[in-house]
Each structure stands twice: as structure tokens, then as C-alpha cells.
Amino acid sequence: QQQVKQSPQSLIVQKGGISIINCAYENTAFDYFPWYQQFPGKGPALLIAIRPDVSEKKEGRFTISFNKSAKQFSLHIMDSQPGDSATYFCAALGGGSNYKLTFGKGTLLTVNP
Amino acid sequence: GAGVSQSPSNKVTEKGKDVELRCDPISGHTALYWYRQRLGQGLEFLIYFQGNSAPDKSGLPSDRFSAERTGESVSTLTIQRTQQEDSAVYLCASRSGTGAFGYTFGSGTRLTVV
Numbered sequence: 001q002q003q004v005k006q007s008p009q010s011l012i013v014q015k016g017g018i019s020i021i022n023c024a025y026e027n028t029a030f031d032y033f034p035w036y037q038q039f040p041g042k043g044p045a046l047l048i049a050i051r052p053d054v055s056e057k058k059e060g061r062f063t064i065s066f067n068k069s070a071k072q073f074s075l076h077i078m079d080s081q082p083g084d085s086a087t088y089f090c091a092a093l094g095g096g097s098n099y100k101l102t103f104g105k106g107t108l109l110t111v112n113p
Numbered sequence: 114g115a116g117v118s119q120s121p122s123n124k125v126t127e128k129g130k131d132v133e134l135r136c137d138p139i140s141g142h143t144a145l146y147w148y149r150q151r152l153g154q155g156l157e158f159l160i161y162f163q164g165n166s167a168p169d170k171s172g173l174p175s176d177r178f179s180a181e182r183t184g185e186s187v188s189t190l191t192i193q194r195t196q197q198e199d200s201a202v203y204l205c206a207s208r209s210g211t212g213a214f215g216y217t218f219g220s221g222t223r224l225t226v227v
Contacts, residue, residue, distance in 0.1 A: 006155070034216075043117070043204055043218030044156070089155055098169045099208060100146065101216070103155035 003027050004092050006104025013111050019077040021107045023090035026071065031094035034101070035064065035075050038087045047088070048075070080111045115139075117219035119205050125225045126195055134190040134222045138207030142217075147180060147190050150202040150221070159203075162188060195226045 005024045013019045025033075032051055036044035050057045050064040050073065057064045063076040077084055090104040118137040126132050138145050143164055148156040149172075158172040162182045173179070177196075182188040192199055202221040209215040 004155075009153075041220060043206070043220050045218070046214075046216065049214075096169075098161045098163075099144065100158045100161055100169065100172075101148075101156070102158070103148075105153070105155040 003102050004090060004104045006090050006107060008107060009105070010108040011110070013080045013109065015080065015082060015111055015113050017080050017111075019075075019080045019084070019109055019111070021075045021088055021090070021109070022072065023074065023104050024070075024072045025092050025102075027092070027094075027102075028071070029094050029096075030092035030102070032092070033064070033066065033073050034091050034093065035062075036089045036091060036103075038089065038106075044089055077109075080109075082111045082113050085109055085111050117205055117207050117217050119203075119219035119222050121222060122220065123223045123225075125227060128197060128226055129194055131191065131193045132195055132224065134192075134203050134224070136188045136190070136205030136207075136219060138186065138188070138205070139209075139217055140186075142207035142209050142215075143185060144208040145182060145188050146206045146208070146216075147188070148204045148206065150204055152201070156204060159190070192224075195224075197226045200224055200226045 034049035035047045037047045038044040048062045052068045061078045066073045087106045089106045091101045120135045145162040147159040150156045161169040177193045180190045204221040206218045
């Protein structure tokens with residue numbers, strides 16, 4: 001059972017465009033939703049995160065939108081740049097004291113110059 | 114150290130051999146995790162250590178997989194009698210003791226079973 005569903009699998013955007021990646025979760029015990037950025041050969045790095053009591057969080061060009069009733073959240077990358085080309089993972093955490101992360105399958109973002 | 118260090122970075126092994134993967138967490142991080150990343154997939158949780166004990170081993174896929182941690186520091190993930198389906202990137206992460214933030218991942222070990 002996949003607890004965090006992510007779409008699309010891949011995304012191609014022109015430089016300056018908006019990249020949008022969507023995730024949906026099932027477990028209502030989740031209480032923290034981070035997004036990770038992963039470059040080839042590297043481990044995932046935390047990009048931005050949100051708690052379910054907030055509907056939106058913005059950090060620079062990156063924004064998370066959160067819809068608690070629909071159990072959905074999304075990452076928006078404004079003014080996308082070629083350096084943003086990477087794999088992005090949404091994740092969810094909660095429901096226990098071990099703080100283990102449940103990940104989506106990832107989105108490969110390519111930003112063309 | 115400054116980050117989470119994993120070794121080797123790449124490992125090619127023959128089917129049926131045993132392998133050991135090593136993780137050096139950030140000094141002082143009491144929590145340590147192993148995740149597996151198969152090609153085109155998200156990260157799958159394998160095991161969680163708090164100190165030297167492993168209260169959650171629920172993600173280990175079979176009894177061929179085991180892990181230990183010593184001195185609240187280095188951890189070793191061992192895969193016995195490797196199979197081709199074990200081919201993946203194995204990622205280690207450590208976390209500081211204060212709350213849900215503070216995960217730091219290593220760059221992983223890419224394991225290829227031929």
C-alpha cells in the first residue's frame with residue numbers, strides 16, 4: 001500500500017516557468033510534510049517543509065500548498081532555473097516516535113535553458 | 114564529521130555473496146536510519162536506531178538483511194546471500210535528537226548484484 005502518491009513521474013519546464021509537483025497521502029496521523037531535492041549521486045536534501053495547520057509556506061522561489069481536507073500537498077517552483085533540474089521527493093512523517101519518513105516515488109524535473 | 118559518510122560509494126558483488134555497508138553519522142546524532150532506493154522508486158525505510166538499539170526493524174525485507182550500531186556511532190548494514198533484487202542505492206541518515214527536523218542523508222552506497 002503506497003501511503004504517499006506523487007505525480008508526475010517526470011516534468012519538463014522551460015527556464016522561467018513554473019514547476020508543479022503534486023502529492024497525496026492517506027495516513028491522517030502524518031503531521032509533517034517535507035520536500036527533498038536529490039541530485040545524481042547525492043543523498044536527498046531537505047528543501048522546504050510544512051505542518052498541516054498551515055495552508056501555504058513560501059521560501060524564496062519554492063512554495064508548498066497544503067490542503068488538509070483533501071489530504072493533498074504540492075510544491076511550486078517559480079521562475080524555474082536549469083540548476084533546479086533534479087529529482088524531487090515529497091515525504092510524510094508522523095504517527096510514531098521514530099520519526100521515520102514515508103516517501104513518494106519522486107519526480108524528475110528537467111528545466112530547459 | 115561535517116556530514117553523514119557512507120562507504121563504499123559503489124559495490125559490485127556476485128549473487129550469493131555477503132556484503133557490508135557502512136555509515137558514519139554526524140557526531141552526536143542519536144538517531145540513525147537506513148533507507149533503500151531502487152531505480153525509479155522513492156526511498157523505502159529499512160531500520161531505525163536510537164542509540165545502539167533498533168526499536169524499529171519493520172522495513173527489513175527479509176532475514177538476509179541485518180544491521181547493527183556500536184558506540185552510538187558507526188552502523189553497518191549486512192546483506193547475506195545477495196540476490197539481484199537487492200540491487201539499489203542504500204542511504205543512511207542521521208537525525209539530531211530535537212524533534213522532526215534535522216535529517217541529514219549520506220550520499221549512499223550503490224549496490225549492484227550480478
